[in-house]
Amino acid sequence: MNDKDKILIIGAGIAGMEASLLLAKAGKSVLLVEKSPITGGNTIKNEDSFPNLECSTCMIAPIQQDILQNPDIDVMTLSEVKDVEGEAGDFNVTIDKKARYVSLTDCIGCGMCYEPCPVTLKNEWEENLTEKKAIYVPCEGSLPNVPAIDPDHCLNISGKKECNACAEACVFGAIDFSEKNSEVQVNVKAIIVATGFDLFDAGKLSNLGYGKFPGVYTSMEFERLFASNGPTSGQLLLRDGEKSPESVAIINCVGREELGYCSGICCMDSFKYSHFIKSKLPEAKVYNIYSDLCMPKKTYQNFYKRIKDEGGNFIFQSSPQQVNIKESGGKIKVNLAEGNGAPESLSVDMVILENAMVPTKESEELGGILGIELDSKGFFLTRNENVGTVETSRPGIFVVGCAEGPKDMQNSVIQAEAAVGRALSLNKIKGKVKE
């Protein structure tokens, strides 16, 4: 590869960002395409990360900042790959770039434009636990710290009304309602897919009561509830916005049986939640209902010990399918299966469902666009005749992070670095595969 060869990275989560920075360090030019308006992926939704309970923002924000300031990395937000032609060393890629309607160079992120906007919407990024305006950043601390406008709901752009409220509030003239979506063509030598994961729809399991009882939360909802830049500024409040839970049951393995795999990180997440609750509500009772404790790294079992010492109660159930959740007298009743020394039922204020990691909803379509195969679970397949690889079924295209299957931050970063190594020695690989 030549010095200024361009490499495309899809997805600006931790894996995509690590790969971008490392390639830029190697002197390559990087095009980082991200479908959302901000970088950071799922990792920036966490307040602290396991097992050391390090502040995630403190870990990730400098990386996000480096990405945005690096002259060799072109970050293209609100963009998706639509077509890929060619072969390793010479891919022609078409990218759909949606209009942001706010200039990334002129906006300084002062936030004066939100308040005047008359349109209020649910904030999906915050798991709908709070609201946003039609001109918004998903949360405080978003990077790039520049809002985007939702064109479907903005009165001006959608043509419903002549509204200029945000543009009038912006003294930098950064808002441009006339910006158009565009199509970008680019030639790249290699592609690294780092599109991350979604979470299993907990509403599919009727016995767990998600969507039916307000006290039942998904793991991501709880993660945002605890986050200091989240909907409650980190206060652990139930949906009424007033009461804190006095007792919480965490249910692991939600979706594991239905999907046929263990996500490998939820146990650690559940330990973290137990610690979070105890740290803010020391009197609260926490029950951790599990079927197998999966804590596969050299430091992970120590974290479990710590949580047990903090008073986490661990209750074995062979599957969440045995658990039945009902509401009774203002409390949530968690009915458990008999035997194994478990109590018959628990009466709690809050239930957190540790729902499994699943392929993103766009995976199948993206797989078709990239011409790469999926595995039987819907994640991107690595060449399975070749153990220990980040190469996909199409030479020159690599897959890293949770797009390849559920994993923790450490393994995502390892794969990202591995893909950089492979991409940098592409000539060597190409020689083997196809010249």
Added chain:
Amino acid sequence: MSAKIGVYICECGPNIADNIEIDAIIDTLPSLEAFQNEELVVKRFKLLCSNEGKEYLEREIRENEYSHLVVAACSPRDHDSTFINICKKTNLNPYLYKMVNIREQCAWMIPDKEKATRKAIQYIRGAIGRVLKQSELFEKELDSNPDVLVIGGGISGIETALSLAGEKRKVYLVEKSAELGGKAAKFKKLLPRQGGSSDIIGKKIEEVIKDENIDIFTETELESAVGFFGNFEISLNCSRDDRSETEFTVGAIVAATGFELTDAAKLSQYKYKKDNEVYTSLEIEDMIKSEGKVTLRSGKEPESVGLIHCVGREEKGYCSQICCNYMLKLASFLRKQSDSIEIKDFYRDLCLPHQQDQDFFEEVRGGGTEFIRTADVKIKGTHIEYTEIDKKKNEADVDMVILSPAMEAGKGTENLAELLNIPLSETGFFKEEHQQLNPVETSIEGIFITGACRGPAGISESMLQAQAASGKIAARLIPGKKIVPEVKVSEILEDFCVGCQTCMEICPYGAIIFDGERGVCVVNEAVCRGCGNCAGSCPSGAIRAKHFTSPQIYREIIEAIR
């Protein structure tokens, strides 16, 4: 000569201008007594980070020929690098510049305009005081050697060597035993999701031997490694007499020294000794590789086998993460060997963290292996006593017991850690620089750890880690390119150093050495990363962290609180 300091205040649109009396600052600063001997030029601009603002500032620095620069604007997190880059374009050394945050820390914090203005003045005064004490620093380029030393000839070391070796990069592959391949070479079959083939390691060994850019040293160990990223001087201890060249320079080192199984004989609950029908997982692997089947010591095939997970897990304090899969593989092999064999699998928690693992588990369970969840297992020979998860006591007799002992760091790990000056984790494995963000590099820049020596890992993971280390090396150690070490390093004022060596113990990077002849400590600037811990620890105040010296910090504080 008195200093000429440019002080530029950014209005940040209304963000700063509306909440701070910028003109009051412009009037106040030059009249301050503290700076009467200096020439102060204080100006405001509407948006310094805009293209127009950047051009303006660059022009101002050139025209006024400032000796120092202070920019009062937003958070340095947003724009420190913007202004550093402007300094670099002009002749102003960026270490004679300082940014002050009067937006987040003054304008946005304090509703009272007068108070906000007062605080901003204090901050800017502090910064002016500080820059006057700052000194120029210059980045230096160093030549680097692109070659790499890989210690350990197992799957991870081999994969590293193959990933990195090329026309312009030589790899020295050092293995203490006589053969390449390590533990992975023992396995006849891998997991179904890994293609199940045994040939992966064999093929890779052939490739390594054929590759003329890989220099293989078997029966060899590291004797010493001295230096820093880009330039490590290596000396090997080779017991073979056909190798004479055992000293050379490399730019990076990869430790891939693998694991050993914990000694089951030391765990009293298993009464393991080598003369009964109790085997460890690797003994069975040897048996399969050499005999093609699993047999008792009599040569007869067992009719019933008990598989025991988590041997030593409690004692070691961690889960070895590959044994559950490993036991499934063994159960699957035994089932293929005999339709009628009775297999009982005694486990505690199933750790199957890959998305294809559970399918394999279902397949093995469907094939007739009995899985028994236990809280506790003891064996007396082939008599198994166990407590089930509901506390029910039970027992079973089998022909053969197979233990899956925990993985632990190989015997030489501690010694190698000392030679390389890299830390160990509390579990005895090598420790990574950062568990999540820098998982295959150590606290010593340029020294990497891959495979099971950094924690339990299977073959796939070991290979991926090897590729990750290769990626990090290939990206930063580019043949023909120079490297630029950190300039904000520590320096020792030798007149004050009494040679107590406190700093050497504190330094996490091994950047300080003791010069016995002169009785003083010396900083290796190429290794130092400028954390400043040594400066804080020095009892005689002999260490100075460049750009964070006591006079700089004191002057900033004095001016800010004056």
